[in-house]
Amino acid sequence: MADARLIALTRAGFEPECAQELEHALAVRGGAGYAQTQRDSGFVELHVQQPPNARLHVRDLIFARQLLPLIGTFDALDPKDRVGPILAAVKASGVMVSDVWVETADSPAGEQLRAFARSFESAMAAALKRERRMDASRSLQRLHLFARSGTHIDVAIAKHADAAPWKGGIPRLRFPSEAPSRSTLKLEEAFLVLLGEDERDRWLQPGMTAVDLGACPGGWTYQFVRRSIRTTAVDNGPMAESLMATGLVDHVRADGFRYQPGKPVEWMVCDMVEQPIKVAERMATWLREGWCRRTIFNLKLPMKKRWPEVQRCFARMHESVPFALDLRAKQLYHDREEVTVFATRG
Template identity: 50%
Template sequence: MNAPATPSLLCYCRTGFEPELAAELTDHAAEAGLSGYARANRDDGFVLFHATEPDAPLSQAMPWRSLVFARQKMRLIADLAELDPSDRVSPVMEALGGQGRFGDLWMEHPDSDAGKPLSGLARAFGNALRPALRKRGFLTDAVDANRPRLHVCLLAGNHLLLGRSDPNDSAGWPQGIPRLRLHADAPSRSALKLEEALLALLTPRERETLLKPGMRAADLGAAPGGWTWVLTRQHMYVSAIDNGPLQPALHDTGLVDHQRADGFRWQPDRTLDWMVCDMVEQPRRVAERMATWFREGWCRHAIFNLKLPMKKRWQEARSSLDLFAEQADGLATLRARQLYHDREEITVFASAPPR
């Protein structure tokens, strides 16, 4: 058993973006005055970050909602390697000594080519581990959302990681992935990106108060209408801005005004509740235009995507977000994340201060 000698974080990410997540965690630690180092291998689907000081407040320095490239964040309990496949339960029990009681168990594996074949083993091991944990008092009989979660991440048949997450400071889905299905009526798969953004970037309270029937929104670069469709399902009135065509059924809702115009030039004649944008353009140009919307008071809330280059993606993401925040001239909320349904991009949620 290898329990970390100093505080350590385990974070999941999209495969191929391990260097970006490692750089992000390193920057966050440095800004908090903490020293540490990341362990990351491309295409592993996860990153470990280890502090070098025994009492470093590592998790507090990296709040879940401040992270861009992490799908999930948890404190590492133990790295259990070279396990005997005939008895994986005993080493887990030994590692959990002194860890208290958990309110749920999530059996996981990296979302990677190497990790996906382990899904069957993860389920089988979970069926054996769950009653053993309850018998020893490590796991509540029923799910308790007020207690920490226990994560068991299988890396191989003889290698697993144990993690501990705070339900208030982590993603609310196993592997950090909300399982969404594309609706048969959706004009395009891009609808899943906005649906996930509303789940992942807004709190339940924000979804309740900021998404109301009758609100007015603009979708910049709307065609063929995936994001417009999501907004109409919230019963919003949508100005869909694009020179291209929309799915005809959107016009039948009575909620969509299709305006054939350039999304980078169009502006509303009054303040809108929402603006969304998924245009393919340089991230800094998008950030500048989005900032104009807030600076001029054209919208109260926005969700938009920033397409990233092939190299130095964390640096580009950070500089674009900094540029947006600086030019927006005051924001109440700014969050960004690379969602499961994103690819070479990140999704941003921003809100203006109340007026």
């Protein structure tokens, strides 16, 4: 039997980390296989030679933003009829799909394909409807077409719950003009990607309290303030006047690695640029001491051995607390040389 294959979309330049992580994720689930990729392509192809005993989920992976289980690949489509062969593959699968997304890599080559992707998606949707293969009210499986080029397209069908709920795994967020810095989008994306909808509802309630370590000028603090969450902003730099004027922010000029809250808080977030292991240890201390219930923080990645460094940080955190930790991490669209982590008592 041919290998099962999956396509993972990643940040361009991070294909080696994504490939290492996928092979590791397969191995720890009792499977085996190998990943193939090209530098700066923005995607990795995973060949599964021995199936894992538990399914790989995009939410468990740090460097993959989207994960697509393939049912086929067309590498020499006729530009005069690209729809026909793909429609035939969907029919052969016997699956009714809810809708269709044409996705491209987050790379210069992928960028060039955006206009094609939009028009091909419309053409494909029309054909699927005509053939009664697409009905949003009757299916929880989506057809994903990953366009490597205009004539090379991978075909995947994924359950809504298994794949990222945004095209290419990228939530398109609008920059709020009243926010003091663009990095506000990083925390907003982290809330969307790392938390479930019910967790966001329960854990981001007005009247809660937060500490923001390395807060200036206040992009992350803004995300709490707009939810009426009182925030202590710890940083020696200046906070945006507009945030201070809300009356919801206490600005403490102190070292974020030494600061301790007077009372436990719901949230501690940290965007200080420091060695990742030092940040990880401090975050673990906050959780162990019960100073915060949950935390979101960045780990700035080194130039080399980036995936092993993340693993080292997680291992250190697990060792540092006497209870199970729920650790979730993703290299977000708004992240660069860093990953964003959510941690709480498991």
